Amino acid sequence: MNQVEKFFKRNIEEVKPYLKEIIERYGASMLRLIWESEEAIRLMANENPFGPSLLVFETIRNTLTTINRYPEPTCQELKEKISEYTKLEPRNIVVGAGSLELIDRVSRAFISKGDKALISVPTYSPYEKRVKICGGEVVVVEKPDPNLYWDIEEIKEAVSNNVKILFISSPNNPVGNEIREEDLHELLETGKIIVLDEAYYEYSSRTFSHLVNEFENLVVLRTFSKAFGLAGLRIGYALTNEKVSDYLEKAKVDFNIGCLPMKAAVAALEDLEYMEKAVKETLRERGKVLAGLCEIEGLKPYPSKTNFILVKVEGEFFKASEIVDELLADGILVRNYSYKPGLRGEYFRVTIGRKEQNKAFMEKLKEITR
Numbered sequence: 001m002n003q004v005e006k007f008f009k010r011n012i013e014e015v016k017p018y019l020k021e022i023i024e025r026y027g028a029s030m031l032r033l034i035w036e037s038e039e040a041i042r043l044m045a046n047e048n049p050f051g052p053s054l055l056v057f058e059t060i061r062n063t064l065t066t067i068n069r070y071p072e073p074t075c076q077e078l079k080e081k082i083s084e085y086t087k088l089e090p091r092n093i094v095v096g097a098g099s100l101e102l103i104d105r106v107s108r109a110f111i112s113k114g115d116k117a118l119i120s121v122p123t124y125s126p127y128e129k130r131v132k133i134c135g136g137e138v139v140v141v142e143k144p145d146p147n148l149y150w151d152i153e154e155i156k157e158a159v160s161n162n163v164k165i166l167f168i169s170s171p172n173n174p175v176g177n178e179i180r181e182e183d184l185h186e187l188l189e190t191g192k193i194i195v196l197d198e199a200y201y202e203y204s205s206r207t208f209s210h211l212v213n214e215f216e217n218l219v220v221l222r223t224f225s226k227a228f229g230l231a232g233l234r235i236g237y238a239l240t241n242e243k244v245s246d247y248l249e250k251a252k253v254d255f256n257i258g259c260l261p262m263k264a265a266v267a268a269l270e271d272l273e274y275m276e277k278a279v280k281e282t283l284r285e286r287g288k289v290l291a292g293l294c295e296i297e298g299l300k301p302y303p304s305k306t307n308f309i310l311v312k313v314e315g316e317f318f319k320a321s322e323i324v325d326e327l328l329a330d331g332i333l334v335r336n337y338s339y340k341p342g343l344r345g346e347y348f349r350v351t352i353g354r355k356e357q358n359k360a361f362m363e364k365l366k367e368i369t370r
């Protein structure tokens with residue numbers, strides 16, 4: 001008889017794998033077909049539809065001859081490049097295999113069994129999952145409608161009850177809004193560890209990374225997956241004070257960053273002009289998509305500082321799930337966010353794609369909601 005389950009940890013057993021419902025509904029083979037399809041219009045994962053700079057491709061080709069060797073373990077060259085980009089010192093920089101790996105590392109570094117972490121929903125769901133995997137307890141504070149903005153007073157009250165760490169995505173995925181500077185200051189002054197996820201910084205152009213030397217409890221997370229177009233290579237970084245960065249370095253898996261992502265990120269930072277052009281085009285397209293969404297009766301799009309828009313489906317005539325399914329039937333992928341934690345009602349989220357992709361999305365959406 002199989003007895004292996006008796007060794008499992010309850011907190012891990014209870015965690016849902018990524019996209020569990022979608023895999024259950026369509027099967028893993030179908031998911032793979034859609035995921036790898038060249039024709040699908042991918043507006044579901046907040047990726048950069050323009051891809052990385054040509055310099056990245058050239059650098060990857062030149063790095064291929066070194067893949068038999070272990071990668072340089074300190075990521076020094078990349079840290080120096082990130083240092084130029086962020087105006088912080090290399091000792092303030094921790095490189096990770098995507099910001100998800102850093103969310104995991106921060107959780108493992110600070111959360112022991114029974115420790116509390118606070119999230120304010122709706123927000124990026126992996127924070128909760130990583131905390132639970134570490135045996136931590138998640139304290140949830142809802143963002144009130146209609147703006148889905150952080151309830152600072154509620155959060156301050158909740159953290160006073162032994163919370164160790166707060167996860168804040170700003171701009172927030174899936175809403176697209178940013179936390180105000182004075183509100184972030186109030187949270188930093190609680191003295192708790194504040195993990196500020198700035199995955200969409202390049203689209204919003206606003207950062208709080210300059211505060212890492214003033215507040216030793218601040219950890220800012222960034223990624224190369226969005227504006228730099230390197231989601232498939234898995235590379236991101238944290239900006240924090242020296243004490244925390246030394247601590248996070250101890251908690252890493254050795255050789256966590258492969259030579260291809262490491263060199264690709266260096267090349268991406270050598271061609272900032274390319275990234276800035278892609279961001280500018282996305283922002284221009286976002287304005288058009290937002291205006292189009294505002295014209296459709298029964299849809300309420302949220303203003304966004306990112307490369308995606310959250311849309312509330314308020315009309316009685318159609319549901320978010322129907323919209324998402326009908327778009328999918330035409331090969332247009334968007335995310336259904338109905339009744340996700342902190343969202344009371346029907347919602348979907350659409351990533352801003354290339355001009356022709358956004359046009360196809362808007363045309364189909366108009367047809368569905370007509």
Ligand SMILES: Cc1ncc(COP(=O)(O)O)c(C=O)c1O
Pocket residue numbers: 045046097098099100101124169172173197199222223224225231234235236
């Ligand atoms: C807020 C936020 N943080 C982190 C990530 C993941 O970033 P990475 O690809 O660097 O793991 C995402 C991806 O959607 C995100 O929305």
